[in-house]
Amino acid sequence: MDALANLQITTNFGTKDWIIVAAFFVAATGAGIWAMRFIRDMEDYVVAGRSVRTYLGVASIIATELGLVTVMYSAQKGFACAFAAFAIAALAALAGLIVGLTGFIVVPLRRLGVMTIPEFYERRFNRNVRILGGLILAASGILNMGMFLKADCLFVTSVVGMLSDLELKIAMTVVMLSVLLYTAVGGMIAVVFTDYLQFVVMSLGLVVTSILLMIHFGWGDVVNTVYQIKGDAGFNPLLSESGLGPSYLVWMLFLGFISSCVWQTSVMRATSAEDTRVVRRTFAWGSVGFLIRFLIPYFWGICALVFVYQSPQLRAVFLPEGGEAPSSLQLRAMPIALASILPGGLIGLLTAGMLAAAMSTYNTYLHTWSAVLTQDVIAPLVPGGMSTRARITCARIIQTLIAIFLLVWGLWYPLAEHLWDYMAITGAIYFVGAFAVLVGGLYWRRASVAGAYGAFICGFLMVIGLKPVQEVLGIKLPGRGEFEGLAITVLALVAMIVLSLLLPDKRKMEPGTPESAGEDAPRLGPGLDAASRAG
Amino acid sequence: MTDFWVTLWTILWFFGLGIFSVLSVLVTVGGGRDVVAMLAALRQRHLAAQAENGPAGPPA
Numbered sequence: 001m002d003a004l005a006n007l008q009i010t011t012n013f014g015t016k017d018w019i020i021v022a023a024f025f026v027a028a029t030g031a032g033i034w035a036m037r038f039i040r041d042m043e044d045y046v047v048a049g050r051s052v053r054t055y056l057g058v059a060s061i062i063a064t065e066l067g068l069v070t071v072m073y074s075a076q077k078g079f080a081c082a083f084a085a086f087a088i089a090a091l092a093a094l095a096g097l098i099v100g101l102t103g104f105i106v107v108p109l110r111r112l113g114v115m116t117i118p119e120f121y122e123r124r125f126n127r128n129v130r131i132l133g134g135l136i137l138a139a140s141g142i143l144n145m146g147m148f149l150k151a152d153c154l155f156v157t158s159v160v161g162m163l164s165d166l167e168l169k170i171a172m173t174v175v176m177l178s179v180l181l182y183t184a185v186g187g188m189i190a191v192v193f194t195d196y197l198q199f200v201v202m203s204l205g206l207v208v209t210s211i212l213l214m215i216h217f218g219w220g221d222v223v224n225t226v227y228q229i230k231g232d233a234g235f236n237p238l239l240s241e242s243g244l245g246p247s248y249l250v251w252m253l254f255l256g257f258i259s260s261c262v263w264q265t266s267v268m269r270a271t272s273a274e275d276t277r278v279v280r281r282t283f284a285w286g287s288v289g290f291l292i293r294f295l296i297p298y299f300w301g302i303c304a305l306v307f308v309y310q311s312p313q314l315r316a317v318f319l320p321e322g323g324e325a326p327s328s329l330q331l332r333a334m335p336i337a338l339a340s341i342l343p344g345g346l347i348g349l350l351t352a353g354m355l356a357a358a359m360s361t362y363n364t365y366l367h368t369w370s371a372v373l374t375q376d377v378i379a380p381l382v383p384g385g386m387s388t389r390a391r392i393t394c395a396r397i398i399q400t401l402i403a404i405f406l407l408v409w410g411l412w413y414p415l416a417e418h419l420w421d422y423m424a425i426t427g428a429i430y431f432v433g434a435f436a437v438l439v440g441g442l443y444w445r446r447a448s449v450a451g452a453y454g455a456f457i458c459g460f461l462m463v464i465g466l467k468p469v470q471e472v473l474g475i476k477l478p479g480r481g482e483f484e485g486l487a488i489t490v491l492a493l494v495a496m497i498v499l500s501l502l503l504p505d506k507r508k509m510e511p512g513t514p515e516s517a518g519e520d521a522p523r524l525g526p527g528l529d530a531a532s533r534a535g
Numbered sequence: 536m537t538d539f540w541v542t543l544w545t546i547l548w549f550f551g552l553g554i555f556s557v558l559s560v561l562v563t564v565g566g567g568r569d570v571v572a573m574l575a576a577l578r579q580r581h582l583a584a585q586a587e588n589g590p591a592g593p594p595a
Contacts, residue, residue, distance in 0.1 A: 083544045090547060196566045203559035210552055223541055235540035285558070292555040295548060 008313070011161040011339035017348025024201065024352035025178065031197055066202065066293040067361025068354045072151040073419035074294045075334035078301025079308075080324065080418060082226045084244055085298045087237035088252045093291030095256030100284030105261040106270040108442045110279045115271055117262070117434065118376035121452065124441040125505075127380050129452045133437065134376030136456055140430030141369045142402055143409075144423055148365070149176060150410030151331060151419055152358040158335035159351055172410060175358065176403045180366070198356035205353030206296050209342065213303045216341055225306045229319075251482035254489065255424055256290065262431045262438060268368055297334070304337035327415045370398040416467035421480045425465035428485050433459025436492040440500065447496060450503035454495030461488050 077085045099106060114120045118137060122130035153171040157163065162171070214222075226234040233241035237249060244252075260266055260283060273279045308314040318325050318333050339347060374395045379386045386394070415422060436455035440447030463469055465481040477484060 083540065086544045086547055089551070196570055199559075199566065200563050203555070203563070207552065207556050207559065219545070223545075227537070232537050235537050235544065237540075288551075288554055288558055291551050295551045296555075299548065 009161065009163075009336055009340075011159065011347075012342060012344045013160045013339055013347050013351070014344045016345055017160075017351065020345070020348035021352045021355065024356065027197070066206075066289060066357055067148070068152040068155055068358035069148040069361060069419075069423075070293050071297040071300070071354065071357065072155055072331055072334070073423060074297035075301035075304065076327070076330050076418055077294075077420050078298035079305050079318075079330055079333050080301075081237075081243040082230050082234035082302050082305060083223075083298075084233065084235055084237040084239075084242035085301075086295065087244065087249055088256075089291050089294035089298060091249065091253040092256035092259075092294055093287045095253060095258075096260045096287030096290035097284060098257065099260040100280055100282070100287055103276065103280050103283075105438055105442060106267060106279055106283060107276045109267060110270045110273060110276050113271075116372050116375055117267055117438070118372060120441065121437065122376075122380070124447075125437075125449045125452050129437075129449055129456075130376050131380055132453065132456055133434065134372050136433065136460060137430045138369045138373045138377070140426060140428075141365065141372075142405060143429070144426040145365050145369070145402070146406060146409040146413060146426070147415065147419060147422060148358070148361065148410075149406040152354075153410075154328070154331050155335045155354060156351060158332045159339045159347060161339070169411065172407055175355070176362070176406060178359070180399060180403050198353075198359065201349075201356045202353040205350040206292075208346065209338070209350050210296055210299060212342060212346070213300065217303055217306055222302060222306055225309060226302060229305065229309055247486070248480060248482045251424075251485050254486070255428075258431050258435050259427070260287075260290065262434050263427065268364070300334050300338065303341075304334040307337040307341065308333055327418060331419060366399045366402055367395075369402060370395040373398050414468060417480065422466070424485070425462060425481045428462040428465070428481070428488070429460055431459070432462055432485065432489050433457070433492050435489065436496040439493075440496045444500075446500050446504060448500040448503055448505045451496040451498075451500030454499040455492040458488060458492040458495045461491075 074085075077088065098104070109117070109120060112120060112123065114123065116134075118130045118134035121133045149172050150168075153168055153175060156175075157168050157171050162168070230242075233239050233243075236242060237244040238246055270279045270283070273282060308318045314333075314336075318329065324330070338350065342350060374386075374391050378394055379391060417425075433456040436459075437447075437452045440451060440455070462484060464473065464475075464477070465484040470476055
């Protein structure tokens with residue numbers, strides 16, 4: 001922040017842009033409140049009454065996965081790694097397409113009719129696995145979400161030319177309060193409904209801005225300037241000088257795969273779909289979203305790199321000799337470049353679109369993690385269960401607490417890694433273990449409770465991937481989390497297999513079970529077995 | 536070697552942007568219809584539930 005204090009930074013954001021943003025804010029919040037009239041029970045609240053069709057599912061999945069934070073961390077990767085970063089987008093799309101075509105994990109989950117993944121843990125394993133899985137999932141997800149608010153408000157404040165700490169804090173508070181309002185009252189119907197509105201505004205902003213950037217810089221000039229700055233490493237992701245390298249790319253492929261089929265916010269799209277056919281279609285078409293959600297912001301980051309390189313005063317701050325600029329500063333490069341390049345009116349539309357993207361992500365994440373904590377951790381612990389009214393009240397209280405956490409964490413955490421790598425590591429705390437538990441639970445009949453515990457506990461080791469944690473422990477691991485991620489994934493799978501074989505569930509060994517009959521379907525109890533086959 | 540990567544990323548970029556533009560139009564039009572259908576389905580479900588169980592208000 002201080003590094004920018006003495007620079008002459010211009011912005012084209014003016015009065016009409018403020019009007020556009022305000023009009024959008026009022027419309028989106030009003031739509032969320034209006035949607036509350038359709039809430040009658042927990043199924044409406046959590047999975048929109050399971051009535052979401054393909055186009056709406058695609059709009060929702062793209063709107064959620066293409067949040068402003070995605071634009072920010074991807075633009076930072078584009079700024080730091082240039083065209084080589086495109087490899088991450090290609091791998092993410094490939095992974096999403098595979099999930100869509102095969103229905104891996106998501107189709108069996110939809111067939112079972114569960115609302116959340118931890119609900120599956122209880123049906124397949126037991127209540128304690130559900131509670132442990134729900135706790136780790138929510139902790140990882142909330143930690144993962146911890147930098148959203150700061151990153152998003154860095155965009156907004158940079159675009160409008162507000163560079164002080166106080167302005168950043170005010171922006172963070174206003175955005176969070178607004179999202180909280182319509183997420184809390186509307187539930188999943190509000191999420192899906194406003195996702196659609198936001199998709200329309202956001203997709204227009206993304207396409208028009210990308211075309212204008214190409215016109216402004218020229219594709220050939222961008223390529224030549226990147227080559228001038230980075231040489232081959234600006235294009236070839238296999239070179240370690242690119243900031244990526246082969247092991248990082250393997251980690252990215254796995255990450256793309258797992259974020260499609262294990263991450264709760266994506267799985268919510270599967271569990272709220274009308275049927276399994278819609279699930280497959282949503283994920284297959286959604287893979288285009290997985291591609292574009294990285295590709296467009298990477299390009300914007302690359303354009304910011306070219307923009308900064310062409311300005312001596314910005315070059316000195318953002319491209320210092322012999323190293324990288326601090327992560328929080330790098331994040332400001334793209335919005336500063338856009339605010340100088342895009343004309344008034346369009347920058348307002350883009351900011352509205354980006355705020356739309358941010359709100360779409362917040363409402364889904366707030367909704368998702370509060371639903372997980374309510375349904376999978378608190379409700380199972382309450383003797384006699386909880387009424388629908390109590391569950392919705394509980395979810396709303398949790399949403400408020402998460403919102404407060406986002407404000408505090410966003411201002412406190414010292415971001416020492418690229419934002420994308422922070423997201424990958426915090427997400428992996430949950431999904432590395434969950435991957436082993438889901439694959440074992442859905443596709444391997446011998447998977448046991450002990451194996452599930454072991455996999456979750458191994459996954460939690462991913463916390464050592466965070467640089468501040470490494471500093472506390474006095475260690476310095478190489479890479480950007482890829483070695484820890486891949487090693488702990490293998491460890492979690494080994495833990496699932498070995499512990500399941502050593503400590504099998506007793507009920508599986510009883511005669512007359514599906515296993516003894518040589519059936520392949522997971523043993524979920526008679527009702528669930530029937531449901532999983534009928535789907 | 537760099538030429539290969541430049542060509543690959545150029546194709547990927549224009550393909551990605553092009554397909555996203557087309558998809559945006561499709562999803563905007565189709566999604567609008569789905570929103571209407573979703574709200575109608577929810578309303579119908581609530582009416583059916585009311586007919587079976589008697590009137591029920593919102594839980595919160």
